[in-house]
Each structure stands twice: as C-alpha cells, then as structure tokens.
Amino acid sequence: MTGPSMTPLRAAPASAANQLTVLAIVSDRQWRDQLEAGLDDDDFDVRTTASSTPRSTCLDGVDCLVSEYPMATDDLLERVKERIPDLPVVFLVDESIASTTVIETVRAHQWIDYVRQQESDPPVEHLSHRIHTLIKRRRLEALSRRSLASVELASDAIAIAAPNDDLEFTNRSFAVQFGTDRDDLPGTPWQALFTDESVERLETAAIPTVADGWRWTGSCIGCRTSGETFPVKVRLGGLEDGSLVFAVDTP
Missing domain, CATH: 3.30.450.20 (PAS domain)
Structure with a gap:
C-alpha cells in the first residue's frame, strides 16, 4: 500500500540543544529498545517505530533515518527522497544479505550508507559513526552551496x-x-x-x-x-x- 504523498523540503537542522534527531524503523521490539538505549545520549534524540510506512509528519525535524534492510522498501525510500532529498539514511543490513545488493542501493543515492548487524546486538557504535559522518557531509555540502551562491551574487x-x-x-x-x-x-x-x-x-x-x-x-x-x-x-x-x-x- 502506497503511503501518503510528501511535498519537497530540506532536512531540518538539529534541535536547539544540538542533539541529532534519529528516526529508527525497526520491527523487533527488543532491538528498538537497544537502539534507544545505545544512541539516546547527549548526541542523539531517538524515535522508534515498527512501521515501514511512517506518516509524513514523522519525518519533521528528523536529522537521520535508520531502517532495517530490506524492510525499507523502494517505495519508502522514494517517498523519503521526495519529501527531504538530502535526508541521510542508514540501513541496518543482516549479514545474510549479499553485499552487492546493498552497495548498488548505496551508490544510487548520495545520502545513504549502511552497517552490518549481528544476530545478537545492533551495531550501535558503527551506527553512531555513520550517522555523524553523513550529517557532517550534508552540512558541509549545504555550506558549500551557500558559499557558492554568495560568490555568484x-x-x-x-x-x-x-x-x-x-x-x-x-x-x-x-x-x-x-x-x-x-x-x-x-x-x-x-x-x-x-x-x-x-x-x-x-x-x-x-x-x-x-x-x-x-x-x-x-x-x-x-x-x-x-x-x-x-x-x-x-x-x-x-x-x-x-x-x-x-x-x-x-x-
């Protein structure tokens, strides 16, 4: 079932407290709790959901989307990119999934990365690093665009x-x-x-x-x-x- 349409806009900056807001789409309740506990510190404000078709308003104020792969369908990805083209997305990829499949998806989108997840624990440390790296790169590109625009004018x-x-x-x-x-x-x-x-x-x-x-x-x-x-x-x-x-x- 196709989710609600999303109108284009740019990714919102982090909150006034400089926390990064992360929306995690994870089906397993235990894993959701582990992600919240592992990432919910001074750096992150974590929201979790089990739905692969979140309401469009769920993305308001989100700095990065984390989702299981392949639970994150092409439809979800396209709707996210229609609404917030530069929103960083990190996939949690099961070790049983071939690397080539994931790499093709990552290469097709500028703001997507992935981490491999173990059977017992979500890779919180690697995930935190990927989130920070993508957000930093997005902010640097935004700064470059603004700088170039100022030079143009x-x-x-x-x-x-x-x-x-x-x-x-x-x-x-x-x-x-x-x-x-x-x-x-x-x-x-x-x-x-x-x-x-x-x-x-x-x-x-x-x-x-x-x-x-x-x-x-x-x-x-x-x-x-x-x-x-x-x-x-x-x-x-x-x-x-x-x-x-x-x-x-x-x-």
Missing part, C-alpha cells in the same frame, strides 16, 4: 583556478570584466587573462606568497578576449587543495 569579479591552472569557476562580474561569457571561461588557463609581464609577476611574487599561507594584492594588466588590455587590481588567495582564488577590480 557578489559584485566583485571572482574566479577560481584549479591546481592545474585552468579556471574552474567564474562569476558573472569576472566574465564581464574580461569581455566574455562566463560559460566560455572554464578550462581556460588563468595566464591567458593577463599580459606576459603580469603572469611573470603573479607566478614569481603572488603565488609563492599565497603558498606560504598569505594573501597577495597588487596591480596587473588584464587581457580581454578582444585583445584589449586594461589595468586591474588583483587580490589572490589560495585553497587547501592548491586552487587559486582571483578577485579582480578595475581602478
């Missing part, structure tokens, strides 16, 4: 060059500064946007400064796609993976 001309020197991202202001469409810039070496003299200055003075953990600010000459040159003020920073962040202003 910034009035400053900003570009990010990968460690191989090719541009990976430019906002609209940056593309306008260099007289081109932003879709044409990814894959372009950043050196193509400056005169040879400016490239040499950036490579010998700016980039080593950034590599030492500092930011560099200086004057350069930019090159538009039309061949026109123009003076710019460049602020250069670095990311942990070796990428470069350019912020370019015209005097």
Whole structure:
C-alpha cells in the first residue's frame, strides 16, 4: 500500500540543544529498545517505530533515518527522497544479505550508507559513526552551496583556478570584466587573462606568497578576449587543495 504523498523540503537542522534527531524503523521490539538505549545520549534524540510506512509528519525535524534492510522498501525510500532529498539514511543490513545488493542501493543515492548487524546486538557504535559522518557531509555540502551562491551574487569579479591552472569557476562580474561569457571561461588557463609581464609577476611574487599561507594584492594588466588590455587590481588567495582564488577590480 502506497503511503501518503510528501511535498519537497530540506532536512531540518538539529534541535536547539544540538542533539541529532534519529528516526529508527525497526520491527523487533527488543532491538528498538537497544537502539534507544545505545544512541539516546547527549548526541542523539531517538524515535522508534515498527512501521515501514511512517506518516509524513514523522519525518519533521528528523536529522537521520535508520531502517532495517530490506524492510525499507523502494517505495519508502522514494517517498523519503521526495519529501527531504538530502535526508541521510542508514540501513541496518543482516549479514545474510549479499553485499552487492546493498552497495548498488548505496551508490544510487548520495545520502545513504549502511552497517552490518549481528544476530545478537545492533551495531550501535558503527551506527553512531555513520550517522555523524553523513550529517557532517550534508552540512558541509549545504555550506558549500551557500558559499557558492554568495560568490555568484557578489559584485566583485571572482574566479577560481584549479591546481592545474585552468579556471574552474567564474562569476558573472569576472566574465564581464574580461569581455566574455562566463560559460566560455572554464578550462581556460588563468595566464591567458593577463599580459606576459603580469603572469611573470603573479607566478614569481603572488603565488609563492599565497603558498606560504598569505594573501597577495597588487596591480596587473588584464587581457580581454578582444585583445584589449586594461589595468586591474588583483587580490589572490589560495585553497587547501592548491586552487587559486582571483578577485579582480578595475581602478
């Protein structure tokens, strides 16, 4: 029987007390009690149910869904993803179930992981680790989306060059500064946007400064796609993976 429809929304943050709310769908009463006892501490607020078709309101305020596998049917999973696309889900998988079956399900969904459960005890320690890892990754991705959105809307001309020197991202202001469409810039070496003299200055003075953990600010000459040159003020920073962040202003 198909459960109630669910309207899309984002996963709610943890409670004001910084506890993570976990909804566990477990058929065995003893296991439900063990999960509640094992996870119900300062980190978790655990809710349990035996129903594989919980009401849509049961997901309100939930940070992670834990469910037996294959008790968690495709229908349940799809309804959860329709309502809260980025809700982390951890499956409790019986040792008798083939790993390939579970791995295929995990690979098909970004926010799903699993733990193997023993006959006698639910794997509380491993489960706690999986929950924390998924929630942390989801929050980091949400932060990255917000950060990227703020860069998109910034009035400053900003570009990010990968460690191989090719541009990976430019906002609209940056593309306008260099007289081109932003879709044409990814894959372009950043050196193509400056005169040879400016490239040499950036490579010998700016980039080593950034590599030492500092930011560099200086004057350069930019090159538009039309061949026109123009003076710019460049602020250069670095990311942990070796990428470069350019912020370019015209005097």
